[in-house]
Amino acid sequence: MKEKELDTIINKYGADPSEIMGMLLDIQEKEKYLPKKDLQHLSVKLGLPLTRIYQIATFYEALSLKPLGHNQIHVCTGTACHVRGAAGILNKLEERLGIKPGEVTSDLNFGLKTVNCVGACALGPVVVVNGEYHGEMTALKADRMLKRLMKN
Numbered sequence: 001m002k003e004k005e006l007d008t009i010i011n012k013y014g015a016d017p018s019e020i021m022g023m024l025l026d027i028q029e030k031e032k033y034l035p036k037k038d039l040q041h042l043s044v045k046l047g048l049p050l051t052r053i054y055q056i057a058t059f060y061e062a063l064s065l066k067p068l069g070h071n072q073i074h075v076c077t078g079t080a081c082h083v084r085g086a087a088g089i090l091n092k093l094e095e096r097l098g099i100k101p102g103e104v105t106s107d108l109n110f111g112l113k114t115v116n117c118v119g120a121c122a123l124g125p126v127v128v129v130n131g132e133y134h135g136e137m138t139a140l141k142a143d144r145m146l147k148r149l150m151k152n
């Protein structure tokens, strides 16, 4: 990210080091991950040790030091979704994307993850795509959804 854009984010939070989480989330929303040079800039501007920023960035699952993919797909593999066929959905997505959970496609268009429960068990199996919940998912529906996303 350009330093000017980064400074805009920092100033939005009053350059307050206690607001570091909000700044990191804003950077990630824009960049799809937390680039090293952005964290170095934050460290200088906020007077926070870089090691402290890395501690935060690695502690929270919502933050990532690696590119996340333009489209983020989370397959719920919690118990309720598992018994309703989450594994078959995950297999279909892995096969179609050519990646495993925790990986990103080489064009950075898709990232795939599994989650334990997204709190919508009654709708299971659930797949969350870019923050949007898709319930009663099947491998066939997941395949169609992926085709639509690939066209965009």
Ligand code: FES
Binding pocket: 076, 077, 078, 079, 080, 081, 082, 116, 117, 118, 119, 120, 121, 122, 124, 125, 126
């Ligand atoms: S187990 Fe999947 S939403 Fe709860």
